[in-house]
Amino acid sequence: MLKFIKRRAPEVPAGNALPPALDLSGAQRVLVIAPHPDDETLGCGGTLAQLAPFAEISVLLVTNGDGAGDLPEGASDTRKAEMAEALKLLGVNRPITCFDEPDGAFTDTPAYRKRLAALLEQVKPNWVFMPWLLDSHSDHSRIARASCDVLARAKGVDKVLFYEIWTPVPATHVVDITATALVKRQALLCHRTVLPHGNYVDASFGLAQYRAIYVPSREARFAEVFTVRSAADCAKAA
């Protein structure tokens, strides 16, 4: 009888299960959903620079980026230009789509969902990058949740890749960005309007250095990580 009452082995793997390398070769058409100018570079800039030579990358800037009144007048236009400059350095040359939602006060509306659904129809991405569902910035988490609901009904999206900004993600995949770290740093430095408001460069690269511990190669110095889910499951990822 013993075999019938034997407990199943626990499913937690033995040892330290580190996230595997993300296979970039599957990306064909990529959409990056960025709540604010700089999220695209902070969250996945090193990875975008590696995808740019072979994938079509489109970027959606969801808010107007005006800092909700905390930045000088005209900051929205300045920051959009800085974002375009940063993306150009990363190898992304397509025009940015701007939804101009209020910065710091994004709310999920049928209008947002409709516009995103129309953009997905137009871009037909098979990969979508977006901020983490539990990011501590309300624009980030609200945009992620609203977007996931739209993506769950979209056709053709194989992967949703959540990137980290204010809140680290539970990493499922890692990208060694040692080769593109310099261009990521240069792209980040394009965001001149916000840089005096926080030590974003050191914070971002400190995190990237820590994430490099997931890469088996001792040569790796910087890495980006993502929580990767299917479009159908992305709303349930957190």
Ligand SMILES: [Zn+2]
């Ligand atoms: Zn942001």
